Amino acid sequence: MxxxxxxxxxxxxxxxxxxxxxxxxxxxxxxxxxxxxxxxxxxxxxxxxxxxxxxxxxxxxxxxxxxxxxxxxxxxxxxxxxxxxxxxxxxxxxxxxxxxxxxxxxxxxxxxxxxxxxxxxxxxxxxxxxxxxxxxxxxxxxxxxxxxxxxMPIAYLTAWHMLMTRAQLRPEDDVLILGVGGGVGSAGLQIAKLCGARVFATASSDEKLARAREMGADVTINYKDIDFSEVVLDVTDGRGVDIVLEHVGAATWEQSIASLAKNGRLVSCGVTTGNIGTINIRKLYQKQLTVMGSALGTVAELRTLVQLAGQGKLExxxxxxxxxxxxxxxxxxxxxxxxxxxxxxxxxx
Ligand SMILES: [Zn+2]
Missing domain, CATH: 3.90.180.10 (Medium-chain alcohol dehydrogenases, catalytic domain)
Structure with a gap:
């Protein structure tokens, strides 16, 4: 062959x-x-x-x-x-x-x-x-x-396991998706919209953000020359988002934590820019934050994803x-x- x-x-x-x-x-x-x-x-x-x-x-x-x-x-x-x-x-x-x-x-x-x-x-x-x-x-x-x-398998399984299984996404949640131009980011955007959530998305180019808006992103942020947590807090009247989908690592960690609302969940599946991030422990407990990891997903979850794609709900x-x-x-x-x-x-x- x-x-x-x-x-x-x-x-x-x-x-x-x-x-x-x-x-x-x-x-x-x-x-x-x-x-x-x-x-x-x-x-x-x-x-x-x-x-x-x-x-x-x-x-x-x-x-x-x-x-x-x-x-x-x-x-x-x-x-x-x-x-x-x-x-x-x-x-x-x-x-x-x-x-x-x-x-x-x-x-x-x-x-x-x-x-x-x-x-x-x-x-x-x-x-x-x-x-x-x-x-x-x-x-x-x-x-x-x-x-x-x-x-579908790697990108959608990763995003689904992060949002649905680990972070327990609900329709009333605000979700921040980092790097929406990538495989996990664009899958995360589709899954969060399918669930009915409001989606904030970041990318490094306006072209990618325009595509993200076409796919349903509600708020888009070009992170190149701005601290994205400031935009998130501004748009949410200081509340922050309920879930952050993190896969960037060291470069965005502190901004991601700062974007979280009370009871917010940060879920991470990757460290493209480095393994080590710091966290303000006082804010962690005062805001009842949860920081969690996520590793790919299960066969049962892939079956669900394949079915949703067959119905045209994910593309x-x-x-x-x-x-x-x-x-x-x-x-x-x-x-x-x-x-x-x-x-x-x-x-x-
Ligand atoms: Zn085993």
Missing amino acids: KAIVFSEQGSTEVLQYTDVPKPTLDANEVLVKVEACAVNYLDLHARRNRPEIAEKFQRGETPHILGSDIAGTIAKIGNATRGVAVGDRVVLAPCIPCDVCRDCHSGAKNLCDTQELIGFQTNGGYAEYVKAPAQNAIQIPDALSFVNAAA PIIDRVLPLHRAGEAHLLLENRQNFGKICLCPTL
Whole structure:
């Protein structure tokens, strides 16, 4: 089969479009013919310098195939699979949990320490075929295209788990979404609007903010030359917002905390600008604030998201679809932040 592979880390030059053997299946696995695979920032980090990939290469496990957000058709099933059939249109839940640890047994499989991410610890969807445990294959409605389905798992699961499961978003809440131009940010905006909340959104360009307003953002703030917490407090008559969706980290932490209303919840899923932030403990208890973390999401949540997308209630933003062999170009577009929405690779183009 054709695939984009690499055997050493580096620039996009290391990515090679070549022939590799089709994956062979264990009894509990399915083979998926990839119709669309979305590109994530993690793919860029994996290609450049993530130590997990370097260690994989040191163990002699080469080449590596990227791609964690995958949709396609089941082409073959292992002997012991149940609930799946050849021809099913599916999206793959991106994580493979161990299923035997304390977290997995308690149902919090997203917290499993030894879970593997497809396309990171295992070979992924930058290929004509990929294999995965049958339990990762979630059927998608006919109304949902492969491209839109592939755009969902990581970004929408992350945003849904943050807002709905962790921060317990309610229609009467005011929500602040940081970096609304990104995958998690734009998914968060759609989910918060679907729930009926008022949404404040930040971005670094007026163009991205205009797109956010088209998608329903109520208040938009260009954070480049302003402290966004001042705008938030101004618009809310000093009250602040009930929820902040944080994924920026050190650079925005204090402004995010300062934007919170009494009983406000800050939920974080990322630290693009650094791991360490400070907090005024007196304000934390006086305002009864909650600071919480969030790690991807569950298969059940992905099923909900797929259903909502099939009904047209959520619609992933697709920047463009490129043929698989142009994966390097997709990485450069993402690296230079030239996209608004997901870039998908398609092996059949
Ligand atoms: Zn586990």
